[in-house]
Amino acid sequence: MKALAGTFVITRGKDGALVWDGSRVIEVAAAPVKPLDTNGAGDMFAGAVLSCVTKGMNLATAAKLGTLTAGELIQHFGPRLPTEVTERVHRQFMGSLVHP
Numbered sequence: 001m002k003a004l005a006g007t008f009v010i011t012r013g014k015d016g017a018l019v020w021d022g023s024r025v026i027e028v029a030a031a032p033v034k035p036l037d038t039n040g041a042g043d044m045f046a047g048a049v050l051s052c053v054t055k056g057m058n059l060a061t062a063a064k065l066g067t068l069t070a071g072e073l074i075q076h077f078g079p080r081l082p083t084e085v086t087e088r089v090h091r092q093f094m095g096s097l098v099h100p
Contacts, residue, residue, distance in 0.1 A: 009063050011045050011070070017063040028063040033071045040079025045070040065093050 001008055002020055010018045016030040045066040052062030072089055073081055081089070 007059055009049055009059055009066070011042065011066070016067050017045075019059045019063050021059050026060045026063075028060060028067055030067040031071050033075050035074040037077045038074050041070040041074050043079065044073045044081075061097070064096075068093055 001010075005020070007022050008020050012018065012030075014030055014032070017028045019026040019028060048066040048069040049059075049062040052065050053059065069081070069089055072085055073079070076082065076085070
């Protein structure tokens with residue numbers, strides 16, 4: 001993959017994600033959860049990553065939100081998170097970022 005793409009992210013389910021940022025491989029852990037339904041988890045991960053990237057965040061940070069949101073999603077039935085869960089995850093993620 002490194003020979004074909006300047007950057008990429010690979011999901012690994014319960015093992016989190018691998019990020020190639022163009023110079024190094026970064027492992028992003030996933031929180032341990034009890035999955036109920038994996039429907040939509042890949043889309044949730046991709047959407048979270050792409051949202052972060054379009055806001056100027058680096059791929060490792062983006063993959064952290066991806067694993068967090070996908071991990072939350074698989075604890076619920078169906079491909080959407082309840083609004084209150086989405087808001088909690090957003091607050092948790094934004095609170096974890098280092099601000100100058």
